[in-house]
Amino acid sequence: MFNIFRIAAVTLLTLFAAVRLSAQTSLKGKIIDSSTKEPVTGATVQCTAGCACGCATTALGEFELKHMGSCCKSFRVSSIGYQALVFDAGNAAGSPVTVIQLQQENNALQSVVVTANREGVKRSLAPVAVSTVSSRMIQETKPVTVDQVLNKVSGVYMVNLGNEQHSMSIRQPMTTKSLFLYLEDGIPIRTVGLFNHNALLEMNMASVKSIEVIKGPSSSLYGSEAIGGVVNFITAAPPVIPVAKISVQGNSIGYKRTDLQTGSTSGKWGFAFNGYYADKRNSFMEYTDFHKGAVTARVDYNFSSRTTLSNSYTYLDYYSDMTGGIDSAMYGNKSFNSKHTFTYRKVNAQRLRSTLNHTWNDHSKSTAAIVYRNNSIGQNPAYAVKDDYRRTSSGEWKGQKDLAHGEINEASFNSYAMILQHKQKLNWHQTALIGGVSADFSPSAYTAGYIGINRDSVSGKYTGYAASDSMLTHYNSDVNNYAAFMHVETSPFEELRLVASLRYDRFNYRFNNFLPPSAYSGAPDSRNNFSRVSPKVGFIWNFSQRTGIYTNYSEGFVPPQVTEMYKGVKVPDLVPSVFRNYEVGGWAELIRGKLSADVSLYRMRGSDEIVSMMMDDGSYQNRNAGETLHQGVELGVTANPLKSLSFRFSGALSKHRFETFEEKGVAYDGKEMNGAPRWMHNAEAWYRPAYINGLRVGIEWQKIGRYFLDPVNTVKFSGYDVFHFRAGYSWKAMEVWMNVMNAGDSYYAYTASKSNYGYSYTPGEPRNLTLGVSYDLGSLFRKGRAD
CATH class of the missing domain: 2.40.170.20 (TonB-dependent receptor, beta-barrel domain)
Structure with a gap:
């Protein structure tokens, strides 16, 4: 009888250890932006112990770590343009999906810019004068009008003509001429040949996450009017x-x-x-x-x-x-x-x-x-x-x-x-x-x-x-x-x-x-x-x-x-x-x-x-x-x-x-x-x-x-x-x-x-x-x- 109890106890302990090991060797999560709550694509999740355990997030910000080693107590999350973060895998393992929020860096030199090549590239790989107004900058500035954030970019002066009306100066004098191209997610706000210098009053600033500015001609990528700059x-x-x-x-x-x-x-x-x-x-x-x-x-x-x-x-x-x-x-x-x-x-x-x-x-x-x-x-x-x-x-x-x-x-x-x-x-x-x-x-x-x-x-x-x-x-x-x-x-x-x-x-x-x-x-x-x-x-x-x-x-x-x-x-x-x-x-x-x-x-x-x-x-x-x-x-x-x-x-x-x-x-x-x-x-x-x-x-x-x-x-x-x-x-x-x-x-x-x-x-x-x-x-x- 004693042997039967001993075998049963060992079996239960083994099963318990296996279940616990299984829980610890798999971890799912999502990496998001702390400001916008949007998914962060391509973020790296790497074990701090230096082993090979790690992965990158998908387009939806999701990651899954499988077959984690016993040394994987914590993980480091990093992504271009964000402050790195370390989280405890043990505390997160009990949650079906771990949501981790990353804060944006103040220094945007290594951020990813979409406008530079229409797809997204690291700033250090783009041979153009490009600047980013981050979502953090917008949220901290609380602009009433767009010029209150655009004018933070070197060489940019958006002239406030009242009630969101404006003219512009980017590598040009202050002018109402069709020398600037305004895009929304890479697509012109207005059509060719019908430029209006007040085009940006047509923007819904409540839906804007960030702004990218390329200074200088960019007609090779975006066509006409991309002269002084592209916004x-x-x-x-x-x-x-x-x-x-x-x-x-x-x-x-x-x-x-x-x-x-x-x-x-x-x-x-x-x-x-x-x-x-x-x-x-x-x-x-x-x-x-x-x-x-x-x-x-x-x-x-x-x-x-x-x-x-x-x-x-x-x-x-x-x-x-x-x-x-x-x-x-x-x-x-x-x-x-x-x-x-x-x-x-x-x-x-x-x-x-x-x-x-x-x-x-x-x-x-x-x-x-x-x-x-x-x-x-x-x-x-x-x-x-x-x-x-x-x-x-x-x-x-x-x-x-x-x-x-x-x-x-x-x-x-x-x-x-x-x-x-x-x-x-x-x-x-x-x-x-x-x-x-x-x-x-x-x-x-x-x-x-x-x-x-x-x-x-x-x-x-x-x-x-x-x-x-x-x-x-x-x-x-x-x-x-x-x-x-x-x-x-x-x-x-x-x-x-x-x-x-x-x-x-x-x-x-x-x-x-x-x-x-x-x-x-x-x-x-x-x-x-x-x-x-x-x-x-x-x-x-x-x-x-x-x-x-x-x-x-x-x-x-x-x-x-x-x-x-x-x-x-x-x-x-x-x-x-x-x-x-x-x-x-x-x-x-x-x-x-x-x-x-x-x-x-x-x-x-x-x-x-x-x-x-x-x-x-x-x-x-x-x-x-x-x-x-x-x-x-x-x-x-x-x-x-x-x-x-x-x-x-x-x-x-x-x-x-x-x-x-x-x-x-x-x-x-x-x-x-x-x-x-x-x-x-x-x-x-x-x-x-x-x-x-x-x-x-x-x-x-x-x-x-x-x-x-x-x-x-x-x-x-x-x-x-x-x-x-x-x-x-x-x-x-x-x-x-x-x-x-x-x-x-x-x-x-x-x-x-x-x-x-x-x-x-x-x-x-x-x-x-x-x-x-x-x-x-x-x-x-x-x-x-x-x-």
Whole structure:
């Protein structure tokens, strides 16, 4: 009997040990981003004991460790752009799925950038000047407008024109011209030939996870308008764990906003719904009210670990008073009264995108995307208001003092696009090929009707208007773009990475004018075709994992916009403007984990730029007659002397010059371009004390140097310096923040200009306080889960 009990006991102990050993030799988990709760792909999970136990996460952030050794007590998780983390395998083994959250690094030199090659590559392998605005930077800044984060990038100045309206400066003067390409997940926000300098107000910032900026021409990968730079907004994917964050904020100059960010993953399905509603009333400047509602819904389906389908729909409704700038007298007197009482801009935009990704094997991946855009912009524009009473060429004043002229216009388009792309890795010298084709069909329409405006002859205010049946412009146009591209990367030596890109674009324009051709209505019915081949070649040499240099040559082009080609033109006869860029740069981690820097030097020449030239009969005609030169140096420095203290400096020294340029009978040869500051920088410091976990305090300094107000270089604007203070505190699922913008209450203008009509200033906001609070209701669903 004793032997039977002894055998039974030994058997039970053996079974218990086997079960326990089985539990300890298998571990499943998910690695996610602590900010966005999205899966981290390609993260490495490695045993700290130095054995061979380890694996990498899948596209869904999942990992599974099998047959762990008895020495595997803990594991180290690491991924590019994230702080490494060690977790205890023993504590995690009892959970069916272990969820591990990684925090983003402050130093982004080794981050992965998608925009550099359309697929994703380490920053140290991309021979371009590229910067990333991380999700951590966005969440800590709490921007009210996009410029508050984009202007942190060296060489970038997004000009705030009020209520999310803007112009841009990236390796170009401050301009509204079509010299910048704006992408959403690698796809243009708007279609070719219908550029709008306010395109970024069509973004839903509640759905933006991060932003990538490539400075310089990138037409070889992305086509037209990629001249000064490419700005790519990476949107949020469905989070791995439930998220339902609600936030509210408001400031002391009339701005209020509510955000909703939700999402989760269940089995093969992933869902995300993000949006916000903003409203501003009775601000510091008259007639600057606005409201905006934007929502993005995304549904992902994972057929398998190799095949995923992502579907995204964005809807935006926007309205803003359009007060225009103020003149020199108002600016000098600090008067914020507006002459315009009824001008407006309203935008309705929809974007639908469906993307299928399939990974054939470890070396081969294909992507297919279809896109639909529907967009309309209606305006009673302040810039179109012209006084009837004005000085003639002989110096006399003529006309009615109580009358002005204006227009109400609407531009709309539908767009249907398809992009096919394939990536193939080769075993030969780590070579990778990325190629594809795209097609974009975009019918559009434009109408403009005349209005007579009542003007108070004493105050100068425009008090009302009367619509008429006089049609100034009415046309339809079709812009079709077909493209094929190829990108090649290879490493003949371990330290050297060679990169080359080539893209062919063809454009078919069809213009149908419903009015008799004239200076207002536009050209007669026309058909025009353009084509362009855009190359880019460069290399990067990595002396070590901490230091590298690069150089590249690239070309960019801009086809004539529909308005340049046909509006107010007798004979449409234009070709694309071309920009040729030479660039060198480098990056270095000077002190490991403490100090890093990157620098780029560029020289870019533009030719065949479109200018408005005076004809012999006194009329004006668009011609390819402008040549410009752009050169400069950009510097970024990041320092983390202590774990709780971080510094960032982003600066640019540049010069932009007219080479051969005659516009409306006036030559600007050899002059500096107006609206082009020689120096600008943005510096920032953050303090995150270890003794108060979750607290952050930061200060930011934005400087814009002096620049000429006019192209003949007669007068300069002094530029400005402005400081911002930010503080926030996160505790569990709640976060509160306070931003003091323009903390020193500086009086300045975001931008200033001079024309034949006088001076114009866009005044900067006075000191204002923003308070906000958010709470993640998703935490209630996550209780009891290991996260």
